[in-house]
Amino acid sequence: MDSINLIRTLKFLPGIIIGLTVHEFSHAFVAQKCGDTTARDQGRVTLNPLKHIDLLGFILLLVAGFGWAKPVEFNEQNLKNPKTDVLKIAVAGPLSNALVAIVLSVIFMLWISAGIDHYARGNRIFMEILRYGIYINWGLFIFNLIPLPPLDGSHLLLSYFKKYPALYTGLYKYGSLLLFALIIGSVFTKINLFPIWPLIQFLGDGFLALFGFHF
Secondary structure, three states: OOHHHHHHHHHHHHHHHHHHHHHHHHHHHHHHHOOOOHHHHOOOOOOOHHHOOOHHHHHHHHHHOOOOOOOOOOOHHHOOOHHHHHHHHHHHHHHHHHHHHHHHHHHHHHHHHOOOOOOOHHHHHHHHHHHHHHHHHHHHHHHOOOOOOOOOHHHHHHOOOOOOHHHHHHHHHHHHHHHHHHHHHHHHHOOOOOOOHHHHHHHHHHHHHHOOOOO
């Protein structure tokens, strides 16, 4: 890895670490609120990144653009209202990333409006880190809503198929393989099978524009 790519990777790090940590913490926190203490007992109701980041998944996210954190476990039988609580736990992660992206957008705009010399190297790097963090968290928000296991969006889809056991089992069993195949296909064929960047850019640039910043 040359020095330019190394510097760029380091600028991605804060956004990735914050995004993954808040995402998994939100799953664990909502699961606890819904009556299941599995995640709490495993030490996952925390903002300590070391409790949530999977080393291999983290490295792949940096070098290949896709990866994963440690999944938060919960026992559906312990939930107060299993049918709806599962959905609450599922959407908590992506929604937390949307919130992080919005908060970072506000910080970005406050920094812009503070009248600081934005061309100074340190300030410019800080602004780039903020923008990367904004786009990364919008990316986590969108990607995790894809309705394929093991992504969070799969819970929204599978909940409607429980009345069809064969279809439910098939989606649950082969959804992960399909997702993996699509990711590998995107990497090796250079064909974007997940055209989510336009949505990321729309949300990222759109919220900055909403707060008064125009490119």
